[in-house]
Amino acid sequence: MSGAAADRSGSPDLSRYYTQKIKWAACEGETEAMAEAAGHAKDVRCGKVRVPIDYAEPGGGDVEVAMIRMKSSGSGEPRGSLLLNFGGPGGPGVSALAGSQKEFGFLSKDYDIVSFDPRGVGQSDPVSCGDLGTDPLDSGLGEQSDDPGAVLAELRKAAKECEDKSGPVLPHMGTVNVSRDLDVMRQALGDKKLNYLGFSYGTRLGAVYAAQFPKKVGRMVLDGVDTLTEPVAEQSLATAEGRQTALDNFLEWCTGNAGCVFGTDVRAARDGMVKLIQDMDAMPLRSMEGEEFTGQDVVGVLSQALYSRQAWPALSQALGALLADGDPRALIRMSGGLMGGVDTDGPRVDVPMDNMSAALMAVNCADDPDRPDAARIEKEVGKLRTEFEEASPVFGKSMLMPVLLCFGRPAGTDYIRERVRDVKTPKLLLVGTRGDPATPYRWTEETARRLGSQAVVLDNKGDGHTGYLGSVCVHDKVNGFLLYGETPKSGSSCPVDPKAQE
Known part of the structure; x- marks a missing residue:
């Protein structure tokens, strides 16, 4: 028995998950169409892996995690798989890789490139908040924010709507569980070590995996580093x-x-x-x-x-x-063709239109142990609304909702904040971009300090969210690390790309 199947004395038997094999077949539907549009449909295959909804009680039902593989283009045997997570939380990896194979073509010389829809996302038992729609503010909460009692009633209604529409996977969302799913995927792919490239939220997932399964970490790159500590x-x-x-x-x-x-x-x-x-x-x-x-x-x-x-x-x-x-x-x-070509507004087969926003809220709430009570919400909702609108008159409204909608849900885990630190893994490459609009550079520095001496920081002086797809220098250094084990000196930097400024 390997991995999480026997990671603690007396833990539930997970052997049936750790002994499964993935049956790869031609992709279908939207995934096939995206791969054809990218000109590489013949090079990809789709499959699924089963994971328990609840790792503490694996007899309580499964989630089928959708996966996609771009076979190595090299003439010899690949070194194994390289798993990608494109971020979110809530971003579907299957459609992302289907539409962006050429961006990872160089890495496919040595690796099978693999991505997946995390539990609750895309084709993997997608969660939804139903009538709340793709923007929960459409429910009227935004207009009622000056009435604390109405806010609380709307938040309780929103939490119940999400619970009703999402099914049994909703209480078991969160990065700690997705990390365990990642280890099941590693084993099902036949890899002794996890080689991994995570973007944005995918860096949080990679860091959690490094803490949970340090002996299973291979070559890991975290690009656009997320916070592990901030509420x-x-x-x-x-x-x-x-x-x-x-x-x-x-x-x-x-x-x-x-x-x-x-x-x-x-x-x-x-x-x-x-x-x-x-x-x-x-x-x-x-x-x-x-x-x-x-x-x-x-x-x-x-x-x-x-x-x-x-x-x-x-x-x-x-x-x-x-x-x-x-x-x-x-x-x-x-909204398609950006960061992996994910078409968030196009038609989806059996995937609710609000899935990305619903999954984002579910994961962020599950990862955060802080949960304000009703009295605090009543007292602070007006202040919060003003603070977010002052921070951004354009984005403040939408960014406030993931905060308010954690009310009414159980408090999340403290594992990430308390235990993801001082990992005992091979060297990890962390890429931080100075002009990143989503993950500020200080998060890269903070996360590197938490992860300890194994974290190597590459300072990208450019703009944009993440560095691999926007900087030739970052692209080359990440490829060198993943393909050849060439580790940059911690604190080395990449200059602004002249072409990016044109």
Whole structure:
């Protein structure tokens, strides 16, 4: 018996999970279509692995975790698998890899490249909050925020709606369980060690795995390093501030170029963006099929597009079409093709439209042991709303919701905050980007200190969320580490890419 099957005396028997083999077959549906659009459908296969809903009681039912594999392109035997997590929490890895195989083609010379939809995400028993929709603020909570009693009632209703629509997996979301799923996948793939590349939230997952299974860690890269210590409220506030800074930088760039739809005045452009979102929340656009496109939908696209400076020209054109002609199609298309090509707004087979936001809330709440009581919510909700709106008039509203919606859910684990530290693993490569709008560079430094002497930091001086797909220097150093074991000296840096500033 290996891995978690016998990690503690008297632990439940997990041998049936650790002895399974993955049956790979041609991908179907949306995954197949995305792989064909990327021009590599013949190179990928899909499969599933079973994991227990509850590791403490493995007889209580299973989750089938959807997986995808891009076979190694090398002529010899691959060194094993390289598992990818594209972030979130709530990001589906199957569609992400299906649409972005060329970005990992160099790594596939030595590895089978593998990704997966974590439990509760995508094709792996997706959670949902039902009628709350893709933006829980649509429930009316935003308009009632000045009435603490109404806020509490709405939050209780929201928590119950999520519970009813998500099924038995919801209480067992969270990174500690996904990490254990990751170890089952490692064994099912036939790998003695986990080789891993995690982006954004995927760095939290990698760090937790390093703490839970230190002897099973192979070569691990954490890019766009998440916090292990800050509560949900502080994480969300930092993200709102980072995204607002990225938006301000985009608008400064846009107004400095001919043809910017917002004109040439930066302050007016900022006011114009806020007004656009407010107007579209009040009067959403409707497609021919009757579907609404709201201001918060614009915020969602901005949140993705601002992760990459290379996306700014396309974003400027898409916003121009929206403002000039009331045509959101280019903006909607931008939600695909970013960070792995995940199409968050396109049709999904059996995956609720709100799955990403519902999964994000479920995981972040499960990972956070802090849970304010009703009295504190009543006392502080007005203050929190003001604080988030001041941090970002554009992103504050959407970033406040993951904080408030933890109310009504059980308190999360303290494992990450208390026990993910001083890992006894091989060297881990941590990549932090100075201009990252989602994971501030200080989180890279803080996480490196917590993980201890095995954490090697690569300082990327550029902009954008994560470094591997946006910096040639980071790309080369990560490839060198994963393929050849070339570990950069801790504290070494990568300069700003000249092409990224054009």
